[in-house]
Amino acid sequence: MTAGSTGRSGATQRFDLLVASIKDYAIFLLDTSGRVATWNDGARLMKGYAPEEIVGKHLSIFYTPEDAASGRPQALLDAARKTGCVEEEGWRVRKDGTRFWADVVMTAIVVDGDLRGFIKVTRDLTARRQADEKLRQSEESLAATLYSIGDGVLAVDERARITRINPVAEQLTGWTEREAIGRPLEDVFRIINEDTRERAPNPIARVLAEGVVVGLANHTTLISRDGTERPIADSGAPIRTSDGGTSGAVVVFRDVSKERHAEEQLRQTQDAVRLSEESLRATLYSIGDGVLATDERARVTRLNPVAERLTGWTEGEAVGRPVGEVFRIVNELTRAEAANPVLRVLAEGVVIGLANHTALIARDGVERPIADSGAPIFDLAGKPRGAVLVFRDVTTERAAEEAVRQSEQKLRLMIASVRDYALYMLDPSGRVISWNPGAEQIKGYREDEILGQSFSRFFTPEDVARNKPQRELEIATREGRFEEEGWRVRKDGSRFWANVIITPIRDGSDGLAGFVKITRDLTEKRKADEERLRLAQAREAVRLRDEFLSIASHELRTPLTALLLLLRNIRGQTPPLDTRLAKNVDRAQGISARLGQLVDALLDVSRIATGELKLNIEAFDLSEGAREVVERMRESAAAAKCELSLAAPVPVEGRWDRLRIEQVLTNLISNSIKYAAGHPVRVSVSRDGASAVLQVRDHGPGIPEADLPRIFQRFERAASARHYGGMGLGLYVASQIAQAHGGTIVATNPDGGGACLTVTLPLDPPIGQSS
Amino acid sequence: MSPRSVLIVDDDVDIREILADTLTETGFEVTTACNGLEALTAVRSMKVRPAVILLDLMMPVMDGYGFLEQRISDPSLASIPIAIVTAGHGIDRERIADDLPIIRKPFNVSELLGVLDALSAGGTSPG
Numbered sequence: 001m002t003a004g005s006t007g008r009s010g011a012t013q014r015f016d017l018l019v020a021s022i023k024d025y026a027i028f029l030l031d032t033s034g035r036v037a038t039w040n041d042g043a044r045l046m047k048g049y050a051p052e053e054i055v056g057k058h059l060s061i062f063y064t065p066e067d068a069a070s071g072r073p074q075a076l077l078d079a080a081r082k083t084g085c086v087e088e089e090g091w092r093v094r095k096d097g098t099r100f101w102a103d104v105v106m107t108a109i110v111v112d113g114d115l116r117g118f119i120k121v122t123r124d125l126t127a128r129r130q131a132d133e134k135l136r137q138s139e140e141s142l143a144a145t146l147y148s149i150g151d152g153v154l155a156v157d158e159r160a161r162i163t164r165i166n167p168v169a170e171q172l173t174g175w176t177e178r179e180a181i182g183r184p185l186e187d188v189f190r191i192i193n194e195d196t197r198e199r200a201p202n203p204i205a206r207v208l209a210e211g212v213v214v215g216l217a218n219h220t221t222l223i224s225r226d227g228t229e230r231p232i233a234d235s236g237a238p239i240r241t242s243d244g245g246t247s248g249a250v251v252v253f254r255d256v257s258k259e260r261h262a263e264e265q266l267r268q269t270q271d272a273v274r275l276s277e278e279s280l281r282a283t284l285y286s287i288g289d290g291v292l293a294t295d296e297r298a299r300v301t302r303l304n305p306v307a308e309r310l311t312g313w314t315e316g317e318a319v320g321r322p323v324g325e326v327f328r329i330v331n332e333l334t335r336a337e338a339a340n341p342v343l344r345v346l347a348e349g350v351v352i353g354l355a356n357h358t359a360l361i362a363r364d365g366v367e368r369p370i371a372d373s374g375a376p377i378f379d380l381a382g383k384p385r386g387a388v389l390v391f392r393d394v395t396t397e398r399a400a401e402e403a404v405r406q407s408e409q410k411l412r413l414m415i416a417s418v419r420d421y422a423l424y425m426l427d428p429s430g431r432v433i434s435w436n437p438g439a440e441q442i443k444g445y446r447e448d449e450i451l452g453q454s455f456s457r458f459f460t461p462e463d464v465a466r467n468k469p470q471r472e473l474e475i476a477t478r479e480g481r482f483e484e485e486g487w488r489v490r491k492d493g494s495r496f497w498a499n500v501i502i503t504p505i506r507d508g509s510d511g512l513a514g515f516v517k518i519t520r521d522l523t524e525k526r527k528a529d530e531e532r533l534r535l536a537q538a539r540e541a542v543r544l545r546d547e548f549l550s551i552a553s554h555e556l557r558t559p560l561t562a563l564l565l566l567l568r569n570i571r572g573q574t575p576p577l578d579t580r581l582a583k584n585v586d587r588a589q590g591i592s593a594r595l596g597q598l599v600d601a602l603l604d605v606s607r608i609a610t611g612e613l614k615l616n617i618e619a620f621d622l623s624e625g626a627r628e629v630v631e632r633m634r635e636s637a638a639a640a641k642c643e644l645s646l647a648a649p650v651p652v653e654g655r656w657d658r659l660r661i662e663q664v665l666t667n668l669i670s671n672s673i674k675y676a677a678g679h680p681v682r683v684s685v686s687r688d689g690a691s692a693v694l695q696v697r698d699h700g701p702g703i704p705e706a707d708l709p710r711i712f713q714r715f716e717r718a719a720s721a722r723h724y725g726g727m728g729l730g731l732y733v734a735s736q737i738a739q740a741h742g743g744t745i746v747a748t749n750p751d752g753g754g755a756c757l758t759v760t761l762p763l764d765p766p767i768g769q770s771s
Numbered sequence: 772m773s774p775r776s777v778l779i780v781d782d783d784v785d786i787r788e789i790l791a792d793t794l795t796e797t798g799f800e801v802t803t804a805c806n807g808l809e810a811l812t813a814v815r816s817m818k819v820r821p822a823v824i825l826l827d828l829m830m831p832v833m834d835g836y837g838f839l840e841q842r843i844s845d846p847s848l849a850s851i852p853i854a855i856v857t858a859g860h861g862i863d864r865e866r867i868a869d870d871l872p873i874i875r876k877p878f879n880v881s882e883l884l885g886v887l888d889a890l891s892a893g894g895t896s897p898g
Contacts, residue, residue: 557858561876562785565793568880596877603859 029109030118034059034077037117046124048095059120062092064099080106080118089125101125152232154251155239160185160204163248172232172255174225189251194219194231203236207249211238222253230255289392290370293377296386298323298342310370310393312363327389332357332369341374345387351375360391368393422519425505428512430455430473442498442521444491455517458488460495476502476515485522496523542609550606553599560599564592601729604663608736615657615740617765622692623648623685625658629665630683637669640677642698644669648685652692654763660737661694661761664745667730668696668757676700676754691743692761699754703747711747734759741765775891776800778821780810780838781856782830790825793880799887807833811841814848822891824853825874828862836866852890856883 026043028036035058039051047054047062054061060073067073067090079086085107092102103123109116152169156162162180165188170176173188180188191200203214214236222232234253238246290307294300300323303315311318311326318326329338341352352374360370372391376384422439424432431454435447443450443458456469463469463486476482481503488498499520507513567589571577577585607613630646637644665683672681676698684695703711712735731745738745743761750756777799781787784805791801802821804810807830814820828835835855842848855873867873872886 554858557876558783558786561858561878562783562789564877565786565789565880569789569793569796592877 026120026122026124028120030059030077030106030120032115032117034073034118043122046094046100046122047092062122064091064093067091076104076106077118080108081115084108084110092122151252151254154185154189154253155248156185156204156208156251157248158208158246160202160208160249162188169253172222172224172230172253174228185251189253190223191220191232191234192223194221203234204249204251207236207238208246211246222255231257289390292318292323292327292342292389292391294323294342294346294386294389296346296384298340298346298387300326301386307391310360310362310368310391312366323387323389327391328361329358329370329372330361330367332359341372342387342389345374345376345389346384349376349384360393368395369398370394371397420520422517422521424517426455426473426502426515426517428514430469430515433514439519442490442496442519443488458519460487460489463487472500472502473515477504477512480504488519496521497526498522546606546609549602550610553602553606556599557596560592560596564589564596567592598729601733604733604736605729608733613736613740615660617655618658619653619655620658622652622654622656622661622694622761623650625662626665626683626685626694629662629669633666633669633673637673637681640673642673642677643680644673644683645680646683646685648683650687652685652687652763654692654761655765656741656761657737660740664734664737664759665694665696667734668694668759671730671757672696672698672700672755679754687763688760690763692763694759694761695756697750697754697756699752702749702753703755705749708747708749712745731757775823775887776802776819776821777887778810778814778824779803780805780807780824780830780835781827782806783827786827794887797880797884806830807835807838807841810838811848814851820847820851822852823887824851825856826853828855828857836863839866839868854886854890 025040026046027040028043029038031037035056036054039049039054043054044050058073059077060068063073072090076086076088085105087103087105089101089103091099092104093099101124103125105121107119107121109118152172153164153166154162154169154173155164162183162185165173165175165177165180170180173180175183175188185204186202189202189204191202192198193200200220206212206214220232220234221229223229232253233256234251236249236251239248239250290310291302291304292300292307292311293302300318300321303311303313303318303326308314308318313321313326323342324340327340327342329340330336331338338358344350344352358370358372359367361367370391371394372389374387374389377386377388378384419438419441421436422442423436424439425434427433431452432450433452435445435450439450440446445453454469456464459469472482472484481501483499483501485497485499487495488500489495499522501518503516503518505513505516567585571582571585571589576582604613626646626648630644634644669681669683677700679699681696681698684693684697686693686695712731731747735745738759738761741761742765743759745757745759748756748758775798777794779787779790779794779801780803781790782805787803787805791803794801802813802817804813807826809832810824810826811833814824826835826838833841835857839853842851842853853871855867855871856876856878857873858876862873872890874883874886
């Protein structure tokens with residue numbers, strides 16, 4: 001500030017404005033006598049006076065009474081007047097009486113050689129002064145600390161020469177501070193590697209070179225001036241200058257020989273703890289159940305992966321939270337919030353067993369039935385330190401249990417409803433311990449009268465005498481199963497044929513728990529089996545008989561042939577037979593011929609019975625066939641005094657086995673001649689649509705009504721055997737032949753008396769056979 | 772008229788003898804054999820082969836089927852006409868050539884003679 005600048009009012013105004021806005025400096029004008037002429041905002045803030053109360057006052061008001069009394073204000077003014085500008089630091093007093101350390105610059109305002117006044121600029125240096133004071137005190141305290149602490153402390157300058165060494169360091173190194181100062185660090189602080197015995201790198205070299213804090217080196221041994229070795233722990237740190245440079249370093253070290261032993265023990269303990277901790281962790285984190293641990297305030301400390309999955313919380317999220325927040329459980333049945341087992345464990349210090357019907361509600365709301373247990377965690381002193389909760393999702397188990405339960409129920413229901421089988425259990429000695437309705441039904445005992453009784457009472461006395469019941473149990477026990485069919489005895493003493501299965505029941509430890517016995521009454525089945533056997537035997541007998549019939553009838557033909565030839569030769573011999581002998585030979589020939597016919601019928605029957613009736617289908621005129629048969633039968637009819645007539649006015653062409661159809665007609669006519677001897681027999685052939693109708697009508701006694709349905713059955717005859725000869729085969733064979741052609745044969749007793757046998761044959765039978 | 776020769780092959784002695792008598796009376800020269808093997812031996816030993824063979828089917832040692840098989844492989848036998856005479860039990864048509872007439876027991880003499888006439892005339896049975 002120069003006097004020249006005040007001459008221009010614009011500049012003065014700008015200056016005033018600037019000064020007014022400065023807050024960190026008190027800037028004001030004094031008149032020549034040292035009275036305040038102006039006052040800025042910084043002055044107001046620093047000294048506490050408003051402008052109206054300070055302007056006009058002498059500057060001595062800012063001085064301490066001592067300074068004011070000693071004339072320091074006037075001395076300052078005089079110095080300023082003399083030199084133009086003075087600066088000093090000193091205590092000043094605020095309006096409220098408090099003091100502050102001020103830096104004061106006073107400049108004299110001289111215009112044209114005349115003193116006009118002074119500008120005073122004051123800065124509050126209290127904060128700086130306090131910091132300086134602190135530093136000083138700190139340095140003192142640091143030194144005190146340095147010299148009183150239990151560790152050895154060495155300080156070096158930037159060239160690693162000792163500048164300080166505390167008493168502990170003196171004792172450990174064997175050097176006094178006085179001797180040590182100025183010496184290279186290596187002389188005083190000689191360290192080697194405990195294991196290699198080689199000189200250890202001095203930490204200070206690195207501290208000085210890199211300006212970093214160097215941590216404790218392990219296994220370092222300090223060799224003192226007298227050669228004593230001591231294991232030490234040390235560290236080095238740089239001493240920084242205010243500009244960030246390094247002005248030296250400090251080494252702190254201590255004798256660790258004593259603590260080394262303790263440390264070793266600690267380390268071993270820690271290792272053991274760490275190992276057990278690791279193994280615990282591994283166990284904890286790999287087990288299949290959820291594990292949740294809490295501290296003594298029920299806050300989660302651990303959560304294994306399964307627990308994470310079940311609760312929906314990660315361990316990281318869950319740790320520190322109240323257990324109730326992470327492990328939310330409700331009673332499945334009542335839906336009420338369930339008491340958290342951790343709280344009970346912590347409150348009572350007891351192990352809590354499985355809770356039933358507990359559901360865990362996961363963070364996402366998914367609900368799972370769980371089984372859980374809780375246990376307190378004690379420290380070595382036996383104090384509870386928390387709780388551990390082990391729980392698992394029992395959804396699957398529950399489903400399996402439910403399935404087992406349902407299956408058991410079904411089984412029970414089934415056993416109870418089984419009536420065809422006796423299903424019951426025996427204890428290992430063979431006493432009945434359960435009974436079902438089937439057992440009651442088969443054996444006749446009610447449950448209340450048989451429970452506790454030996455199962456030997458179901459056996460026959462003979463079997464009991466032979467110790468069979470016991471042997472059955474032995475076999476079942478030895479071989480895992482016993483089965484047989486045999487006689488058993490009901491309560492009423494009756495016997496039944498039983499199928500029995502005995503299976504041993506093993507208990508969990510593979511001991512014998514008893515037997516399951518299944519008994520089935522096979523009496524009916526046995527009867528049925530026997531019946532089936534008899535039927536099969538009967539069928540076999542019939543088959544054998546039919547076969548015999550077939551063979552026998554064929555065998556009969558050969559001697560019959562010989563007989564017929566012989567009779568023919570006798571009849572035709574020369575000289576001719578006399579009349580009476582000739583007549584008898586004729587009769588013998590007739591009998592032989594009839595024998596031949598019977599043999600043929602037998603053969604037909606055996607063919608039908610054995611399914612060997614084969615048709616040789618050919619086209620022919622049924623009227624023509626009938627005419628030939630009637631001609632052949634005319635002689636027999638005449639012998640029975642039957643007038644045989646034929647009505648076949650038109651040809652009836654069809655496809656049939658000609659010989660078989662002629663056999664049918666022959667049999668029917670023979671039948672009529674036999675049963676209606678002496679009465680006319682009329683044969684007719686006609687066509688009815690797609691069928692041919694062949695009818696033989698007689699005027700004999702007719703067929704008894706009761707016999708009509710069975711006249712065509714095998715070996716049936718309508719007439720009594722005493723009246724008529726023959727075997728009744730003709731009509732049966734005729735009906736079988738008609739059926740083989742897809743036709744029918746019906747017997748009726750028409751109005752006007754006699755019997756009428758009607759054969760209906762399809763013109764083109766539904767069979768593919770042809771000759 | 773020179774006598775026609777016939778070989779009767781049948782295991783039933785009554786048939787053999789009575790049929791032999793019958794045919795002899797009718798003018799045949801008759802030889803008999805009681806089974807197929809004997810028939811083969813007989814035919815092969817004859818200076819003059821029979822004009823016709825009447826062959827039963829069911830016989831011990833060698834049955835009629837066996838004889839028919841031998842006949843197929845022996846051209847001298849194959850030229851002799853044969854009629855099957857059978858009681859009809861167990862006829863296996865597969866093993867009997869279609870052109871062989873079958874006479875079922877019991878037969879009447881006129882039926883038999885008709886077949887024999889047809890065969891010795893060089894034709895086949897009218898059926």
